[in-house]
Amino acid sequence: MYRRKIEVFLNKWKSMADRKPLVIKGCRQCGKTSSVKAFARLNYDNIIYMDFHEKKELCSLFTGSLDVDYLTMVISAAIPGALFVPYKTCIIFDEIQDCPQARASLKFFKQDGRYDVICTGSLLGVNGYKSREMQEQEEATSVPVGFEHIVDMYPMDFEEWLWANNIPDATFGFLRMSLEKEIPVPDAIHHRMRQLLLEYVIVGGMPEAIKTFLNTHDVNQMLTVQRNIVDEYKVDMVKYARSEDKSKIRECFESIPRQLSKDNKKFTYSVVRKGGRSKDYISSLQWIEDAGIVRRCYNLSITELPLGGNAIYDCFKIYMTDTGLFISMLDDGTQSDILNGNMGSYKGAVYENLMADILGKMGRKLYYFQKTDSLEIDFVIRYKGECVPVECKARTGNAKSLKTLLNHPEKYKVLHAVKCGDYNVGRTGSVLTIPFYMAFMLEEL
Known part of the structure; x- marks a missing residue:
């Protein structure tokens, strides 16, 4: 069991005097169930676990009354050993999207107050694309608005990857000090972190992939x-999508490597299929995003805060949520190329998806800035109260676009910039240079 950031939130939730049933949503296999089970074992005398994906027959327990006393009776009858002790019991509803009536019961568990309930869901963000049978079931089921606390969980991020590799807290403190004072990281630490970063690029954050690799x-x-x-x-695309959308969703998903191989990485529907148009695929792309598989990165009309207010929402790039899964979709041998630094022309896509992985798992929304073919900034973030462009360079680069923005502050409103690459901490004028392995320390302040 790896150390996860969700543990901090779970402990905070447990300390709330008036806590609501908790719903943790995130893509499949990101570690939701194992984290919840581990937390429950440490904090409750009794655990009732129900997996609606593996044991679909459990859904029938919620077809009658949703009164808590009735539910505890039928659940205890159906699950040998289930023991409901008030204020000492945690009920876990796993893959709750497969049992809408169980989600509807959260209102009654909140009103009753005797039992804590934690739910996980892999496709709770997917709306309107479920099978017709599930849509019909949900039409009669109301989501318990105001009676549940929803939180997102992501695959393991780079910092969690470092924890899994037993990097001590003192090293994190040293790296943050180097960033704050803008001084180089000593060679021994620098080389170790570089190697761990390259490994993270190919492994990513899925706990089972990390466990297998380590x-x-x-x-x-x-x-x-x-x-x-x-x-x-x-398989989820086939199971949960409407029949008319199944092939389109898969086409959108499988086009991602081709989308990122272009010099201009803006998502283009004609890359999905020749002659493809927005109206044909926009809902399919939304399905993949709602399932937590990809993230959009929106172009900005101007490099100025607030970023969301200046986003161009019909102009965007698409990145995989997890760098390891993205690399796994490429040719065999790509992993070796990355570890040896031989990525050729595709290295830009790899490092941009890495940065999207790191920023996205920090909970940041993603933005970039492209004015012309010769003026493009990979990412734009809020950092230390300013609008800060961030350029990703696999090794070295002139970062001409950064210079253009910084040379015209009256036009672009940019005073400082960050360049991430395969080098150490340093500064040249208004440009802070950091190694990629420090990107997760660019917290929004």
Whole structure:
């Protein structure tokens, strides 16, 4: 069991005097269930676990009354050993999207107050694309608005990856000090962090992929795990999508590597299928995003805060939520190329998706800025109260677009910039240079 950031939130939730049933949503295989189970074992005398994906027959327990006394009676009858002790019991509803009536019961559990309820869901963000049978079931089921606390969970981020590799807290403190004082990281630490970053690029944050890699260091075994997860995503597209959308959703998903291979990485529907148009695929793309598989990165009309207020919402790039799954969709041998630094022309896509992974798992919304073909900034973030452009360079680069913005503050409203690449901490004028492994420390302040 790896150390996860969701643990901090779970402990905070447990300390709330008037806590609501908790719903943790996130893509499949990101570690929701194992984290919730581990938390429950540490904090409750009794645990009642119900997996609606593996044991669909459990859904029938919620077809009658949703009164808590009735539910505890039928659940205890159906699950040997289930013991409901008031104020000492945690009920876990796993994959709750497969049992809408169980989600409807959260209102009654909140009003009753005797039992804590934690739910997980992999496709709770997907609306309007479920099978007709599930849509009909949900039409008669109201989501308990105001009676649940919803939180997002992501695959393990780079900082959690470092924890899994037993990097001590003192090292994190040293790195933050180096960033704050803008002084280089000593070579021994720098080289170790660079190697861990390259490994993270190919492994990503899926706990099972991390476990396989750390236990075996066998890239092929890890790749098998990753591709099985990708195949599960494709199965979900068939199971939960409407019949008329199934092929379109898959086409959008499988076009991602081609979208990022272009010099101009703006998402283009004609890359999905020749002659493809927005109206044909916009809902399919939304399905993949709502399932937590990809993130959009929106172009900005101007580099100025607030970023969301200046976003151009019909002009965007698409990145995979997890860098490891993205690399697994590429050719065999890509992992070796990355570890050896031989990525060729595709390295820009790899490092941009890495930055999208790091920023997205921090909970940041993603933005970029492209005015012309010769003026493009990979990412734009809020940092230390300013609008700050961020350029990703696999190794070295002139960062001409950064210079253009900084040379015209009256036009672009930019005073400082960050350049991430395969180098150490430093500064040249208004440009702060940091290694990629420090990107997760660019907290929004």
